[in-house]
Amino acid sequence: MNDEPARALLLAAVGARTRALRLEAGLTVKEFAERAALSPRFVNQLEAGAGNISIAGLARVAAALGRSTMSCSNGWRHARAVNPNRIFLH
Secondary structure (H helix, E strand, O other): OOOHHHHHHHHHHHHHHHHHHHHHOOOOHHHHHHHHOOOHHHHHHHHOOOOOOOHHHHHHHHHHOOOOHHHHHHHHHHHHHOOOOOOOOO
16 A cells, blocks of 8 residues: 555645744744754755654644644644545544
8 A cells, every 4th residue: 555645645734734833923944943953954844744753753843832732733634635544643
């Protein structure tokens, strides 16, 4: 089974949600990267849907945005559309 379409959709959703929340918080990429202990380059990759981030990294992202990890995941629900049996984020 090829999970690449689901993976790409999930990474795009994570990136879009991260960017939206960062902008809502009024943070620059550099400020956000420092708060989340990530490099600005990785933040740019993440927001572009090209950064494959760990669960621990997502927790740092949420903390840097003053959010819970679960509240950040609310924007990822539509990623289930490609293969609802393989992606379980709610």
